[in-house]
Amino acid sequence: MAQIKVPVVRNILQANDRLASENRNRFDEAGIFVVNLMSSPGAGKTSLLEKTIDALAARMGIAVIEGDLQSSCDAERIQKKGVQAVQINTDGGCHLDGNMIQIALDSLDLSQVDLLIIENVGNLVCPAEFNLGEHEKITMLSVAEGDDKPIKYPLIFQICSVLLVNKIDLLPYTDCDVAKIRQTSKQLNPAGKVFEISCRTGEGFGPWLSWIEEKVGEHRKIRAGAAVPPQADSH
Ligand SMILES: Nc1nc2c(ncn2[C@@H]2O[C@H](COP(=O)(O)OP(=O)(O)OP(=O)(O)O)[C@@H](O)[C@H]2O)c(=O)[nH]1
Numbered sequence: 560m561a562q563i564k565v566p567v568v569r570n571i572l573q574a575n576d577r578l579a580s581e582n583r584n585r586f587d588e589a590g591i592f593v594v595n596l597m598s599s600p601g602a603g604k605t606s607l608l609e610k611t612i613d614a615l616a617a618r619m620g621i622a623v624i625e626g627d628l629q630s631s632c633d634a635e636r637i638q639k640k641g642v643q644a645v646q647i648n649t650d651g652g653c654h655l656d657g658n659m660i661q662i663a664l665d666s667l668d669l670s671q672v673d674l675l676i677i678e679n680v681g682n683l684v685c686p687a688e689f690n691l692g693e694h695e696k697i698t699m700l701s702v703a704e705g706d707d708k709p710i711k712y713p714l715i716f717q718i719c720s721v722l723l724v725n726k727i728d729l730l731p732y733t734d735c736d737v738a739k740i741r742q743t744s745k746q747l748n749p750a751g752k753v754f755e756i757s758c759r760t761g762e763g764f765g766p767w768l769s770w771i772e773e774k775v776g777e778h779r780k781i782r783a784g785a786a787v788p789p790q791a792d793s794h
Pocket residue numbers: 598599600601602603604605606607633680681725726727728729756757758759760
């Protein structure tokens with residue numbers, strides 16, 4: 560029997576990449592720095608956003624796109640901080656995609672925004688496959704999840720610019736070896752940065768906030784015409 564080829568998945572990813580590239584053009588025209596924040600459920604993504612907004616909202620315009628299967632809990636948490644937030648419900652879908660971001664962007668006023676953070680659906684697998692048009696991918700892993708996660712779910716650790724190891728206040732109560740996380744993620748992603756943080760106590764936030772501020776500064780220069788946008792990569 561003749562072999563039937565099924566190019567469906569590749570077609571979906573190619574179509575998504577086109578939409579992501581349109582999003583990226585929109586971000587670069589506006590000079591906005593955009594990050595795609597990914598982790599498993601409950602690692603602390605929304606807590607990170609709350610603390611980051613507290614620290615930076617006086618110095619820059621921030622907006623948030625929240626992705627969840629159901630509910631608007633996370634967008635409500637962000638709106639309480641006084642910044643624009645739009646919730647995407649994927650109705651069971653396990654990741655955000657470029658089209659969802661295009662629709663969400665129509666609900667945001669980007670004119671005063673310097674930093675747009677997209678909180679992806681909690682999942683260590685599928686979000687890693689779909690570009691949204693972001694400039695940088697951030698992966699968060701909490702110490703309660705175990706230090707073997709980079710070995711078991713390599714792609715999401717391979718493609719991120721920054722790995723945030725969260726909940727370090729819980730280290731005395733876990734068997735997590737942060738040195739092992741650093742070592743295995745370094746093997747997967749030699750150029751990636753690793754910041755150890757606690758969204759509960761604020762420990763370790765300095766390097767994370769400095770990194771964000773530096774990136775926002777670079778993109779403000781793009782808006783002012785003093786720099787060219789970075790090339791979009793395939794991940
Ligand atoms: N001890 C401790 N708890 C934390 C820390 N960060 C977040 N939490 C708690 O972890 C739980 C989940 O935090 P969220 O910020 O909602 O996690 P999330 O990744 O946004 O979750 P989903 O959106 O459902 O994927 C909450 O009860 C937080 O208070 C931390 O650094 N230390």
